Amino acid sequence: xxxxxxxxxxxxxxxxxxxxxxxxxxxxxxxxxxxxxxxxxxxxxxxxxxxxxxxxxxxxxxxxxxxxxxxxxxxxxxxxxxxxxxxxxxxxxxxxxxxxxxxxxxxxxxxxxxxxxxxxxxxxxxxxxxxxxxxxxxxxxxxxxxxxxxxxxxxxxxxxxxxxxxxxxxxxxxxxxxxxxxxxxxxxxxxxxxxxxxxxxxxxxxxxxx
Amino acid sequence: xxxxxxxxxxxxxxxxxxxxxxxxxxxxxxxxxxxxxxxxxxxxxxxxxxxxxxxxxxxxxxxxxxxxxxxxxxxxxxxxxxxxxxxxxxxxxxxxxxxxxxxxxxxxxxxxxxxxxxxxxxxxxxxxxxxxxxxxxxxxxxxxxxxxxxxxxxxxxxxxxxxxxxxxxxxxxxxxxxxxxxxxxxxxxxxxxxxxxxxxxxxxxxxxxx
DNA sequence: TAGATTGTTAATCGATTAACAATC
DNA sequence: TAGATTGTTAATCGATTAACAATC
Numbered sequence: 081x082x083x084x085x086x087x088x089x090x091x092x093x094x095x096x097x098x099x100x101x102x103x104x105x106x107x108x109x110x111x112x113x114x115x116x117x118x119x120x121x122x123x124x125x126x127x128x129x130x131x132x133x134x135x136x137x138x139x140x141x142x143x144x145x146x147x148x149x150x151x152x153x154x155x156x157x158x159x160x161x162x163x164x165x166x167x168x169x170x171x172x173x174x175x176x177x178x179x180x181x182x183x184x185x186x187x188x189x190x191x192x193x194x195x196x197x198x199x200x201x202x203x204x205x206x207x208x209x210x211x212x213x214x215x216x217x218x219x220x221x222x223x224x225x226x227x228x229x230x231x232x233x234x235x236x237x238x239x240x241x242x243x244x245x246x247x248x249x250x251x252x253x254x255x256x257x258x259x260x261x262x263x264x265x266x267x268x269x270x271x272x273x274x275x276x277x278x279x280x281x282x283x284x285x286x287x288x289x290x
Numbered sequence: 291x292x293x294x295x296x297x298x299x300x301x302x303x304x305x306x307x308x309x310x311x312x313x314x315x316x317x318x319x320x321x322x323x324x325x326x327x328x329x330x331x332x333x334x335x336x337x338x339x340x341x342x343x344x345x346x347x348x349x350x351x352x353x354x355x356x357x358x359x360x361x362x363x364x365x366x367x368x369x370x371x372x373x374x375x376x377x378x379x380x381x382x383x384x385x386x387x388x389x390x391x392x393x394x395x396x397x398x399x400x401x402x403x404x405x406x407x408x409x410x411x412x413x414x415x416x417x418x419x420x421x422x423x424x425x426x427x428x429x430x431x432x433x434x435x436x437x438x439x440x441x442x443x444x445x446x447x448x449x450x451x452x453x454x455x456x457x458x459x460x461x462x463x464x465x466x467x468x469x470x471x472x473x474x475x476x477x478x479x480x481x482x483x484x485x486x487x488x489x490x491x492x493x494x495x496x497x498x499x500x
Numbered sequence: 501t502a503g504a505t506t507g508t509t510a511a512t513c514g515a516t517t518a519a520c521a522a523t524c
Numbered sequence: 525t526a527g528a529t530t531g532t533t534a535a536t537c538g539a540t541t542a543a544c545a546a547t548c
Contacts, residue, residue: 285460
């Protein structure tokens with residue numbers, strides 16, 4: 081529990097779990113590291129090292145037990161009670177994200193949306209109720225929301241992040257194209273779509289020249 | 291030109307350019323590394339090293355010239371003629387991305403959308419015309435499209451990536467939650483929203499327990 | 501000059517990869 | 525046993541950070 085696990089490892093564990101669930105649904109019972117690694121796009125050694133992190137051991141003869149491993153992975157990084165999230169900025173991107181997660185069965189629920197546009201307030205969009213910005217702090221506290229998703233224009237993002245931090249959010253997913261400054265006790269994941277796309281364009285061009 | 295520049299460096303350069311454009315618009319003429327680094331959320335040493343990569347040198351007395359530096363950065367990783375991209379999967383997420391990039395003035399244009407739903411074909415959504423899937427190869431060739439954006443369900447993603455590769459796309463931005471296998475000469479950027487959000491939830495919980 | 505900033509090299513850090521004895 | 529797979533340690537790799545002489 082006290083172990084500090086890196087960002088990368090957690091990402092891969094999440095990936096493994098997803099694949100394990102598919103395999104379990106297909107009726108498979110056990111598998112070897114290279115099979116799971118192949119599907120996840122990592123090396124078998126990498127996978128084995130990751131599984132050691134969560135303390136799950138396989139057997140040289142039978143590999144890994146899918147059911148037990150899935151449970152171990154889930155126990156490692158899933159809250160049995162689930163987590164609540166709030167999304168601020170119910171624009172095109174915000175709505176797409178609500179719809180994306182509304183359809184999935186994740187342990188994490190986006191339980192509230194916020195927008196400064198009064199026309200969106202009190203509406204239910206993709207199963208998520210929208211509130212006015214003024215209620216951000218209040219709703220976060222009432223629902224013990226630990227995760228904030230920011231889908232507002234760059235100019236407003238820092239203020240929202242500050243408010244979220246005040247209200248007790250400890251993880252932020254930021255889609256605004258700006259470098260947010262947050263306290264060290266808040267995990268910040270930046271998803272900068274414009275930046276990513278420009279990066280792809282750059283490497284695509286490099287690949288063409290070869 | 292032959293230099294191989296890492297993924298991370300390119301991402302930061304893109305960030306710097308964005309900030310430089312803002313500063314230029316505000317009328318600033320020159321700045322020191324720590325100013326730009328502060329806004330980009332990196333160390334000054336990191337920034338200086340990145341600028342050395344593109345061969346731009348500053349002066350100890352005046353720092354960096356904003357206008358000249360902006361041009362150098364742009365010359366380094368922007369195609370003067372611009373790049374064309376295609377998006378496959380005009381669902382909620384796909385439409386949000388079209389709207390997101392349609393509003394921005396990037397050098398990269400999403401010139402075509404594709405969907406298997408006949409009701410979307412031939413419509414213009416956020417300034418982007420939609421075509422049937424069968425025309426993917428043809429349109430990619432006609433418009434010299436080098437970048438592909440995949441926003442289809444996981445099960446369809448690999449087939450689309452393969453078709454894109456055949457048609458000559460050299461960079462793919464994949465939003466489907468699956469590990470795509472692509473040829474080494476194709477740059478692949480995975481944006482797995484569900485995975486990212488679960489990662490944030492995990493670290494948010496870790497931060498709460500402290 | 502003095503002082504802040506620069507380009508550049510060396511040291512550090514962390515993650516990945518390779519190697520190998522132990523296991524079924 | 526023989527053989528494939530495992531857990532675990534050591535070596536490699538790459539990126540970041542620190543240090544410092546050179547510059548204006």
